[in-house]
Amino acid sequence: MSFNITLVLCDKMLVSSSTLAAEIFKFAQSMAMATANPTRDLVVRRVSTDDLSVTTSSGFEIQPTHCLHETFRSDLIHLPAIWRNPRPIINRSKKLLDWISRQHMLNTVFTAVGTGVYFLAESGLLDNKPVTTHWHYFDQLKKSYPNVLLQRQHFTTKTGNIYCAASINAMAEIIVYHVERVFGRVIARQAQRHFFHEIRNLSHAIGYSDEEESSLTDEAIIQAKIWLQDNMSKHSPTKDLCASIGMNRRTLNRRFKSATGQSPSDYLNEVRMNFACELLQNTDLSILEVASFSGYSNQSWFSSRFKTWSGSSPGEYRKSVRSKNFST
Known part of the structure; x- marks a missing residue:
């Protein structure tokens, strides 16, 4: 079509x-x-x-x-x-x-x-x-x-x-x-x-947007998003998040998806990937270091997730954005 x-x-x-x-x-x-x-x-x-x-x-x-x-x-x-x-x-x-x-x-x-x-x-x-x-x-x-x-x-x-x-x-x-x-x-x-x-x-x-977002009315989910942003470098933060806000995983997933349209893990992936983009563009950290700061202990797994998310490898992305920043 x-x-x-x-x-x-x-x-x-x-x-x-x-x-x-x-x-x-x-x-x-x-x-x-x-x-x-x-x-x-x-x-x-x-x-x-x-x-x-x-x-x-x-x-x-x-x-x-x-x-x-x-x-x-x-x-x-x-x-x-x-x-x-x-x-x-x-x-x-x-x-x-x-x-x-x-x-x-x-x-x-x-x-x-x-x-x-x-x-x-x-x-x-x-x-x-x-x-x-x-x-x-x-x-x-x-x-x-x-x-x-x-x-x-x-x-x-x-x-x-x-x-x-x-x-x-x-x-x-x-x-x-x-x-x-x-x-x-x-x-x-x-x-x-x-x-x-x-x-x-x-x-x-x-x-x-004039469409009211339910996330703005769910204080627990607002706090969950803030917690994920602050703790994205942890390798397995979801379990700790449940304990931090006093909510079991099933309830958290249901309310988070209802409020944001994403699961907590999908939201965390967005936060991590956007942070990785900033590091790749603005620092000389190695890909392994970028992966670690972004919450991934395995460079290959990070590179695979980044390519799935962005369409390019971390190295390709760094080369692309830097060539645009410094071209005349």
Whole structure:
């Protein structure tokens, strides 16, 4: 089954705010095919505000591949940033705005970057919902759409199937987050390694969500997460964790999974791997020492787990991030 991406085009759009999303997905599909990971056909379509070609902020002309009246499936619709004042573009985009509203009723995922969120706000899809945008347009957005819940302190927001990003870098993190959902975590890690200078925790891609997380209401699990972070270098911490918080393993596993969506061991693995990434990037410790500090007594087992988690060996990861840090 194919995964269908629709890129919205408009005059004065920033080209990179649109094409980068497609490039990240195309890279992920190529990596999945090359490494025999589960893959899906990827279909990328382009539509414009009035079905005509657009002229971007840098003077390039881009043609849409489809018209808004045509029937086709969109799993993800991506809205680009508009150069400078977005209001003139928004004011002449009624045809597109009606199409966006229809797509929203089909439970389609939307990603919007910078002033691209104006399309969603104008459609009424962000009323009483969290949103962010480029800092320069905070006040204008709030004045134009007083019912939106502007999150000035966050680079990314999520409300239902709508994801907003304040910048192109923040948008790229959201796109990689969706790559994981389509192609899996290993391929998403490979995409991170290719497009960013470091691997980050994918669960942190969304800065603010209006979906209340049960973990915030379970004090015991909050303490369990803190304990695992503080004691990750222990070789078998789960047993000690149960004793520390006064909970048997079965209850701990059930409540932890309910609150976080992960088992304690999976969460611990995430903590360890992210810490290992920091050590590989910022220190000259040997792989054995990185493994030990990260809670693994066996270097081979650590290397195997790291490759499963990231898609590359510890040595390959170190070489990759350092070459990006020091390249000119």
